[in-house]
Amino acid sequence: MSLIVKTVTRLTAWLILLYGINIILHGHLTPGGGFAGGVIIALSFIHLTLAYGKDAVLRQLSKEAVHVWESVGALAFLAIALFGGAAGYFFANFLPAGEPFNLFSAGSIPLSNIAIGIKVWAGLFSIFLALVLLRINRGDK
Amino acid sequence: MVELYILLILMIIGAVGALEMKDLLSSVVALGAVGLGLSFTFLVLKAPDLAITQLAVEILSVIILIRATLHKDLPEVPARGWSGGTAAGLGFAVVFLGVAFLCIPDLPPFGEPLLKVAGHYLEAGLKETGAANLVTSVILDYRAFDTLGEATVLFTVVMGVLAVMRAVGRKERGKADE
Numbered sequence: 001m002s003l004i005v006k007t008v009t010r011l012t013a014w015l016i017l018l019y020g021i022n023i024i025l026h027g028h029l030t031p032g033g034g035f036a037g038g039v040i041i042a043l044s045f046i047h048l049t050l051a052y053g054k055d056a057v058l059r060q061l062s063k064e065a066v067h068v069w070e071s072v073g074a075l076a077f078l079a080i081a082l083f084g085g086a087a088g089y090f091f092a093n094f095l096p097a098g099e100p101f102n103l104f105s106a107g108s109i110p111l112s113n114i115a116i117g118i119k120v121w122a123g124l125f126s127i128f129l130a131l132v133l134l135r136i137n138r139g140d141k
Numbered sequence: 142m143v144e145l146y147i148l149l150i151l152m153i154i155g156a157v158g159a160l161e162m163k164d165l166l167s168s169v170v171a172l173g174a175v176g177l178g179l180s181f182t183f184l185v186l187k188a189p190d191l192a193i194t195q196l197a198v199e200i201l202s203v204i205i206l207i208r209a210t211l212h213k214d215l216p217e218v219p220a221r222g223w224s225g226g227t228a229a230g231l232g233f234a235v236v237f238l239g240v241a242f243l244c245i246p247d248l249p250p251f252g253e254p255l256l257k258v259a260g261h262y263l264e265a266g267l268k269e270t271g272a273a274n275l276v277t278s279v280i281l282d283y284r285a286f287d288t289l290g291e292a293t294v295l296f297t298v299v300m301g302v303l304a305v306m307r308a309v310g311r312k313e314r315g316k317a318d319e
Contacts, residue, residue, distance in 0.1 A: 023193070028272040031189035033280070035291075039197035046204060074296055081289060091285035098271050106272035112281045112288075119292055123299045124201060130306040131205060 001051045009051035016044035024117040028106040034113040038120025045125050054129065066126045073119025080112050145185050152178040165210045173203040190276045 001009075023030075024037030049057045080091075087094035098105035152175050159171035176199030183192040249255050262279055272278035280288050 028274050028277045028281075030274060031276070032193050033190065033274070033277050036190070036194040036197055039194065039201055043197060043201055043204075046201070050204070050208075070296070070299060074292055077289065077292055081285065091282070091289075093270060093282055100267055100271050101273050106270055106278070107282075109270065109272050109277055109281045112285065113277070116281075116288065116292060120295065123295045126299055127302050128201075128205060130302050131209065 005051050009047055013044050013047050013051075016047060017041055020044060020117075020121075024113050025103070025110065027113040028109045029101060029103070034116030035120050037113075038117040039124060041117065041121040042124040042128070045121075046128050049128070058129075063126065063129060066122050066129070070119055070122035070126060073115050073117075073122060076115035077112060077119065080108050080115060084108065145182065148178050148182045148185065152182070166207065169203060169206045169210060172206070173199060176203070188276075190274070 020037045020040030020043075022037075023032035023040060024034055027033035027037065045057065045061075082090075084090060084092035084094050093107040093109070095107035095111075098107070100106075104110075155171045155175040155178060159168045159175065162168045162171060176195065180192045180195040180199065183189070183195055262275060262283060266275045266278045266283075267273065270278040270282045272282070
């Protein structure tokens, strides 16, 4: 991509990333949550990939690492469900509810949000890598 | 409610445009307009969670569709004119609209759902879960099992995409770059 695109990407990609993290962490307080925040984080990585090419991104974060993170997210969500199972029933909210409107409240809901955010980010980014970049490479040759 | 009808008409125009445009890129842009209208519709209906999610997913899918269609010269489907397909479509539309016209008066009015469990969520959700955002308390506490199913669907989609696009088939043709 051109110099303008690269410069704007350098200035905005981390803002998008931080916005996604903010949406995930405040998912139990404000609109949004794990899914929306995960998609926004994946969009920041896609932003970088489109501007700088896939090699620059895959040097920092390999495809295997993305797959590992996706499995980590799924297993973490399942582990939270099983911890709830140990506390009573499947998906029971096993942590204390805490004071409403605080960041550390709502029991295990923020943990589930983080797990789902990791899972959605890694899943959508690996779909993007597989579906778009590999195809374009094949077409170029 | 006027803005809701304006948005719905805009979305229908965008969908028809996406079908009718000859250029593939213009078609994808029209599809993006439909998604943007849907996002604003969620905002008008006071569902900001869905609006954020819809906007982000729409941006992602439009990016993927543009990157997938930009460098492709897909074979153009020849226009067939008015034929049996058009007649079948019109007949289906008539049947669908007729049945809908019969059924819609029996639906509960807008904003008064039949399920009473939502009222319990609204009343006791903050006290029982401690989450200020009731949508999150529903999808991650009351109905977390549905969310587990959704996560499984996403996992299966990723596995399916990777299985279809995997490198083995390409190595056989001597293009072992991935």
